[in-house]
Amino acid sequence: MTVKDEATQKIEDVTAPLEFRERDGFEDLPIIDSYTREDAHRDELFFSVDKTAAEIGYNFSVSVSQHVWYSVLVPPERTEGYQDIEGRIFDTLWILKLAIRQAKGSTDLVNFAPLYVMKAGERARPVLLKAICHAGDSGKPVISIYRAEES
Numbered sequence: 001m002t003v004k005d006e007a008t009q010k011i012e013d014v015t016a017p018l019e020f021r022e023r024d025g026f027e028d029l030p031i032i033d034s035y036t037r038e039d040a041h042r043d044e045l046f047f048s049v050d051k052t053a054a055e056i057g058y059n060f061s062v063s064v065s066q067h068v069w070y071s072v073l074v075p076p077e078r079t080e081g082y083q084d085i086e087g088r089i090f091d092t093l094w095i096l097k098l099a100i101r102q103a104k105g106s107t108d109l110v111n112f113a114p115l116y117v118m119k120a121g122e123r124a125r126p127v128l129l130k131a132i133c134h135a136g137d138s139g140k141p142v143i144s145i146y147r148a149e150e151s
Contacts, residue, residue: 036137037063046144052089053143056097061136064092064145071147072127078120088116096131096145108133111148 040046046063053062064073073092075083092114099112113126128148136142 037142038137049089049093052086053093056090056093058093058097058143060133060141060143062093062143062145064089065147065150067147067150068129068145072116072129076117076119079117083117091116092129092145096129096143100131 037046041048041063045066047066047069049062049064053060073085073088075085075088095114096110096112099110103110110131111128112131113128115124116127117124118127129145130148130150131143131145133141133143
């Protein structure tokens, strides 16, 4: 075999179709049930913030957990006029974008801590959040944002 033939064979080996899923004995069994991201949105366990994310320049679908939505993004009472949910969503996604840019190496998890007014009359304080990039229902990348203590 010539050097050219060996190089061609190596290229063919590298570009040959790969089997990504190891056989685990369950691949031939029917799916009994599944719970998708779409289901979680419908059940209000997650809330889409795609419109604002697209405005900021995100290329992936972005959602926040129910806990983030109600405990962080919905502003506290008596803050009307200087706090609203749209502004909090924008601020959260902007700070996440900055945190992603500062992340070291390749990662699917980014911790970040935007400042929020959590009670009327109090100063803004950091709230620790985490964003996870993972495969969505169709296999395309999506980002999910959680409170740091959520699993």
